[in-house]
Amino acid sequence: MTGATPRRDWLLHLAVIALLFGVQFVLPAYHYSNVSKIMVMASFAIGYNILIGYTGLLSLGHAMFFAAGLYGAGLTVHHLGFDPLSGFLAGLLAALCLSVAIGLVALRTAGVSFMIVTLMFAQAGYLLTLYFGEFTRGDEGFVLKENLLRVVVGDTGFNLIDPAARYNLALLLFTVCLLGSLVLVRSAVGRVLIAVRENEQRTAMLGYNAFLYKLLALVISGTMSGAAGATYALLFTYVGATFAAIQYSILPLLWVLLGGAGTTLGPLLGTLLMFYLVDVSSGQTSSYMLLVGAALIILVLWAPKGILGTLREKRIPWLP
Amino acid sequence: MDHSKKDSNTKRLIRVSRRNVIKGLGAASALTASGLVPGAMRYAQAQSSAPIKIGFQAHLTGIGAAYGRWYQRTTLAAVKLINDTGGIGGRPIELVTEDDGTDPKRGAEVVEKFATEHKVDFVFGTLFSHVVVGSAPTAGQLKMPYFVVSEGYHVASGKLNRYVFQPGITDVRSQVISMAPWVAGNLGKKVAMIFPDYAFGHDHRDFFTKAIAAQGGEAIKHIPVPATETSYTRYFAQIPAETEVIYHVMVGPGVLTFVKEMGEHFGSKRPQIFGFIDSLEAVDMASPGLEFLDGTYFWEAFPRYAQKDQSAFDKFYRQAVGVNENGAAVDDPKDVSTYSHMFGCWETLYVIKAAVEQSGYRSATPKDKAALIESVEAMTDFAESNEHPQGAKKFNGQLHQVFAHQSISKVEGGRLNVVHRTAIEDGMYEPEADYRTQSL
Numbered sequence: 227m228t229g230a231t232p233r234r235d236w237l238l239h240l241a242v243i244a245l246l247f248g249v250q251f252v253l254p255a256y257h258y259s260n261v262s263k264i265m266v267m268a269s270f271a272i273g274y275n276i277l278i279g280y281t282g283l284l285s286l287g288h289a290m291f292f293a294a295g296l297y298g299a300g301l302t303v304h305h306l307g308f309d310p311l312s313g314f315l316a317g318l319l320a321a322l323c324l325s326v327a328i329g330l331v332a333l334r335t336a337g338v339s340f341m342i343v344t345l346m347f348a349q350a351g352y353l354l355t356l357y358f359g360e361f362t363r364g365d366e367g368f369v370l371k372e373n374l375l376r377v378v379v380g381d382t383g384f385n386l387i388d389p390a391a392r393y394n395l396a397l398l399l400f401t402v403c404l405l406g407s408l409v410l411v412r413s414a415v416g417r418v419l420i421a422v423r424e425n426e427q428r429t430a431m432l433g434y435n436a437f438l439y440k441l442l443a444l445v446i447s448g449t450m451s452g453a454a455g456a457t458y459a460l461l462f463t464y465v466g467a468t469f470a471a472i473q474y475s476i477l478p479l480l481w482v483l484l485g486g487a488g489t490t491l492g493p494l495l496g497t498l499l500m501f502y503l504v505d506v507s508s509g510q511t512s513s514y515m516l517l518v519g520a521a522l523i524i525l526v527l528w529a530p531k532g533i534l535g536t537l538r539e540k541r542i543p544w545l546p
Numbered sequence: 547m548d549h550s551k552k553d554s555n556t557k558r559l560i561r562v563s564r565r566n567v568i569k570g571l572g573a574a575s576a577l578t579a580s581g582l583v584p585g586a587m588r589y590a591q592a593q594s595s596a597p598i599k600i601g602f603q604a605h606l607t608g609i610g611a612a613y614g615r616w617y618q619r620t621t622l623a624a625v626k627l628i629n630d631t632g633g634i635g636g637r638p639i640e641l642v643t644e645d646d647g648t649d650p651k652r653g654a655e656v657v658e659k660f661a662t663e664h665k666v667d668f669v670f671g672t673l674f675s676h677v678v679v680g681s682a683p684t685a686g687q688l689k690m691p692y693f694v695v696s697e698g699y700h701v702a703s704g705k706l707n708r709y710v711f712q713p714g715i716t717d718v719r720s721q722v723i724s725m726a727p728w729v730a731g732n733l734g735k736k737v738a739m740i741f742p743d744y745a746f747g748h749d750h751r752d753f754f755t756k757a758i759a760a761q762g763g764e765a766i767k768h769i770p771v772p773a774t775e776t777s778y779t780r781y782f783a784q785i786p787a788e789t790e791v792i793y794h795v796m797v798g799p800g801v802l803t804f805v806k807e808m809g810e811h812f813g814s815k816r817p818q819i820f821g822f823i824d825s826l827e828a829v830d831m832a833s834p835g836l837e838f839l840d841g842t843y844f845w846e847a848f849p850r851y852a853q854k855d856q857s858a859f860d861k862f863y864r865q866a867v868g869v870n871e872n873g874a875a876v877d878d879p880k881d882v883s884t885y886s887h888m889f890g891c892w893e894t895l896y897v898i899k900a901a902v903e904q905s906g907y908r909s910a911t912p913k914d915k916a917a918l919i920e921s922v923e924a925m926t927d928f929a930e931s932n933e934h935p936q937g938a939k940k941f942n943g944q945l946h947q948v949f950a951h952q953s954i955s956k957v958e959g960g961r962l963n964v965v966h967r968t969a970i971e972d973g974m975y976e977p978e979a980d981y982r983t984q985s986l
Contacts, residue, residue, distance in 0.1 A: 255662035260655065353772055356744045365773070366675040366698065366745035367650065369683050369705060387687055463683040466676050467744070468650050505655070508645050512606040 235546050239408055242491060243401050250393050260505070262393045264497050265400040266458050267481070271493030272403045273450030274478035279488035280411055281443040282423030286341045286475050287348030290328070291448035293355065293470035294321040295455030300465030301361060303374050310377055310386055314456045321452020322445065329444040333437060336426075348475055355467040367466020375460060392461045399457045400494075403450050408490050410446065411546055419443050423488075451478075484525060486532030490546045495533055597640035598633070598902060600625075600895075601660030601669040603681065608648030610674045612828040613884045617671055617695065618643065620888040623867045624895045634899045635907075642666055650680020657681045661688040667910050668693060670894055673887070675700055675746060682706040689986075691918060693898060695890035697721070697847075699749050702947035704979020708986060711922055711946045714894030715847065715887065718746065719753045720973035724952050725820070725845055726757035728966050733818040733843065734790025735763035740781060741795050743770035750795050750822075771796070778804050782811040795822040802835060809838025819843065823850070823955075823962075827884040830874070832960050839957045843965070846953045847886040848936045851961045863892065863935035872961070889936045896933035897922065916986045922946075923982055940970050944980045949973050 246265065253261060270292055277283045298320030303313040332343045356364040375386040384391045410416045418439050421429040430436045459465050468474070477500075478493075485496025503521060507514035529536040538545040602621055605614030621641065629638045642664045646653040653672065660666045661684075668691045672678045675698035682700075685692035686707035693711050694701065699719040701712040729737070737758055741747030747770060755765040766789065769781050778800070785792060796804045805825065819842035831839070850873030852860065867888075868876045875881040901907070905921035907914045923943035930938045937951045949970050955962035 256659055259658050259662070263651075263655070349774070353774065356773055359743075359745055359748050363679075364744035364748065366700065367679050369679060372687075387683075462654065464650060464654065464680045466650050466680060468676055468680075473649075504652075505659075508647075512645055514645070515607065 234544055235408060235412070238545075239404060239490065242494070243397070243404065246397055246400070247394075250390075250397075255389075258389060258393060260501065262389075262396040263458075263462065264494075264501050265396040266454050266461065267477075267501075268494040268497040269399050269403040269457070270451050270454035271478045271481040271485075271497050272400075272407050272490075273447045273454065275482045275487060275490075275493045276407060276410065276419075276450065277443055277447040278479070278482060279486075279492070280416065280423060281419045281440060281447075283440065283443070284341050284479075285344040285444075285447075286472075286479075287328075287344030287346075287351075288448070288451050288478055289470050289472065289474035290348040290351035291321050291325055291451035292455035292458075292474060293351060293467075294324045294448075295452030295457075296459045296465055296469050297355065297362065297455075298452065299456035300368070300370060300459040303370055303460070304368060304465070305361060307374070310375055310460050314453075314460060317456025317459065318449060318453055321455065322449045324452070325445045325448025326441075328448070329441045333440050333444065345472075345475070348470070348472070352467060352470040352472070355470045362465070362467065365467045367464060367468070370459065370463040370465065372463070375463065386460050387463060395461060396457065399453060403453070404490065404494070406450070408546060411490060415439070415442070480522065483532055484522070486534030486536070486538070489532070489534040489538060492532050492534040499533075595637060597638045598668075599640045599642060599664065599666040600898070601657075601664060601666035602641055602643045602671045603646050603653065603656050603660070603669055603677075604643050604671060605648040605673055605677070606643075606645035608646075610648035610677075613673050613887060614645075614648070616828070616884045616888045617673060617891050620867050620891045621671060621895065624892045627866055628895065628899060635903045639895075646672070646677055646681075648674050648677060650676045653677040653681035654684040657684045657690065657692065658688065661690045665910065667691075667907075668898060670898065671695055671891055678710075679706070682710045685709050689912065689915060691915060691922075693894050695887070695894055697887065697890070698746070699753075702942075702945045702977075702979070704945075704981070708919065708946075708981045708984040711897075713897040713922065713925070713941055713946075713948045714892070715890030715948065716950045716952070716973060717947055718749045719975060720947075720949055721822075721845060721847070721952055722750055722753040723757040723975060724968040724973035725954065726754060726761050726763070727972065728954055728968070729791060729793070729820055730758060730761035730763040732966075733820055735761070736766045736786075736788055736790040737763060737793050738767040738769065738785045738789040738791070738817075739765050739793045740769040740771065740785075741793075742797060743772050746797070747771075747795065750793075754793060765793075776800055776803065778807045779811060782808060785817075789817045791818045791820055792816075793820050794825065796825045801825050801829065802833065805839060806835035809835065812838075820954075821845070823847075823886050827886060828882050830880060830882050831957065831962065836960075840959070842957050844955050844957065844962060846955050846962065846964070847950070848889045849953050849955060849962060849964050850883070850885040851955075851963070853964050857930065857935070859930060859932050859935035862932050863889065867892070893928070893934050893936065893939075897925070897928070899933075900925070912986070919986060938970065940974070942977065944982060945977050946981050 274288050277285055295317035299313040299317030302308040302316040328347055335343050355362050372387055376383055418434050422436050422439055426436050481496035481500055482493050485492030503518055507517045604618050625639045625641050644656045646656045657669055660669050670693035672694045673696050675696055678694045678696045679700050686709050692709050695714050697715050697718055699717045701710055702717050739751055741750045751768055758765055767786050769784050771781055821844050823844045823846045852871035869883050870876050873883050873885045901918050901922045905917040907918045925941045928934045928939040939948045939950045941948045951970055952968045953964045954966040956965045
């Protein structure tokens with residue numbers, strides 16, 4: 227982090243966003259849709275990265291925050307007839323409240339205990355989505371009708387499921403999350419979070435309330451994950467309990483570790499690579515998870531800090 | 547693993563390139579001219595000999611893998627047979643298989659990949675309800691005819707869209723309500739229901755509770771079991787003493803434990819027990835611990851064990867798929883099939899074949915797709931035949947859902963013997979939707 231020039235950081239991040247904006251005009255239909263989805267899931271991973279990468283807290287329950295956003299938006303639009311923006315805000319609020327509540331309890335623990343407590347809360351959240359099957363249709367889930375997803379702007383309007391709207395709204399979410407995380411980690415607050423990650427006791431001795439900073443990180447992380455969940459529901463129109471299950475707590479961990487924990491662009495790279503690793507290898511063999519596993523073992527052995535983490539260590543020290 | 551290798555080899559074998567088809571047609575014409583090939587074996591002289599591409603959305607990994615493997619075998623067998631007997635309207639099927647990992651997010655991506663990368667004509671074969679519901683919006687948005695083989699009450703509920711059909715297997719609502727008259731008349735009227743605490747189980751709970759009440763019976767206790775449960779003893783303790791019939795349906799890895807613990811709980815003194823074969827699909831009835839099931843009853847869509855009055859169609863179908871008279875793989879008698887579900891793939895492919903031929907479908911244009919969809923919606927009856935070996939069916943174009951006969955079988959000496967076969971009408975209900983009102 228030393229010797230970083232803010233302008234260079236910003237140029238890199240803006241270039242990535244510009245690239246994502248530009249490629250929409252040349253991407254074939256399938257990849258166009260894939261990149262829309264990857265940007266939403268990368269936003270989830272960016273949220274996760276704030277906690278694991280910059281604060282050093284390994285959560286095994288982030289699916290609950292994603293699902294809070296997903297159901298917060300999905301249920302209000304489906305059952306209460308909220309318009310998409312209100313639905314998104316409801317999802318955001320649900321994730322915010324949940325992350326405050328979970329943080330106040332779970333952050334009383336640390337290390338392995340924190341992992342277990344978050345895992346247990348997430349499991350309880352998953353079971354709740356099944357328990358309230360009358361509204362959620364449990365594991366089967368429900369579909370948001372297209373006519374509920376129309377956004378009216380002045381005299382005109384558009385539908386969220388229109389591919390171009392979907393792509394650019396996903397890009398908007400991603401941009402806010404990416405630049406938000408850059409601002410955060412470059413700020414004084416971000417420095418304290420990194421200090422907590424490196425040595426919590428010493429940070430406390432310097433006069434910082436480590437608990438409050440960790441709570442702040444968890445709330446930002448959870449809310450960002452919830453924003454991704456709400457966006458997923460609204461853009462891809464499906465809401466189901468699978469997204470609250472354990473695999474959606476593990477996936478962001480894998481994406482972040484692959485791209486590079488504690489790097490702002492790592493989550494995007496990890497999500498992108500993992501998506502295409504599965505997409506390409508599943509076309510070749512039914513044992514594609516073996517390939518994914520092998521890739522992760524190689525990563526752990528030769529690049530334990532992830533792709534961008536290793537690059538930062540060896541080639542680009544200014545990478546945030 | 548041997549099977550998946552074999553299946554993928556078969557898949558490769560039946561993928562037909564345009565060049566091979568043209569070569570094949572040339573050879574076929576020569577043979578036809580020489581009078582060596584019977585008419586039914588020829589590809590008809592269609593204007594286009596390009597393959598009909600069908601995307602097979604398969605659960606090859608994830609929780610649905612045991613079903614997915616058999617869905618794939620059945621599908622490959624049906625595709626081979628259709629291609630060997632002239633294809634669809636003279637065009638061979640090119641099957642493109644993609645694994646969705648039994649995940650709804652990946653399911654939607656796979657449907658999209660079929661539509662925009664593989665450029666298939668139709669997508670078919672999805673089983674698990676959450677993958678169907680997760681994938682259906684994408685199929686609708688891309689205007690891709692999507693034929694599912696799921697038995698969920700999602701298509702018929704009207705919650706999906708006009709591009710989604712279930713023409714090969716009945717939905718759970720229909721199955722459940724058709725069981726109630728026989729259960730009330732033969733096993734008892736006070737029923738305790740034990741079911742998984744998610745959508746599939748809730749459908750059983752809601753529909754059977756109403757259906758048994760209509761027969762003068764009563765569901766005296768509902769016992770939902772959480773999806774993550776691994777031990778069931780405490781749930782059996784909740785079954786009231788006055789229970790006459792236990793109605794159980796359980797899926798997933800805990801099934802064997804569930805049945806074993808049910809046996810241990812009741813011993814030799816037990817109420818009547820009626821279950822859905824979903825609990826034991828792909829499970830050998832001779833598995834240790836299942837002895838307790840002797841004398842209990844199961845719903846089956848298609849009897850796993852060849853019956854004394856086995857139809858010629860069942861015989862034909864078993865042989866083509868490679869299933870022996872005990873419902874297991876011919877080449878591995880321990881590899882038990884998902885016999886009550888997988889026939890849906892076979893029958894659905896024949897519905898697609900009929901729809902293409904009846905509608906004059908040629909290519910994936912909006913006009914041809916619309917004609918195909920309207921053609922399926924106009925279908926009403928499927929006769930029992932090699933194409934529909936499970937039995938005759940009635941198709942409701944308004945609901946996009948098929949209705950069929952169901953069987954009730956008794957476990958006797960480690961095999962399932964059919965004791966009752968329902969009428970198709972027993973499983974019919976008042977429609978709650980009409981997809982035909984949606985625009986194409």
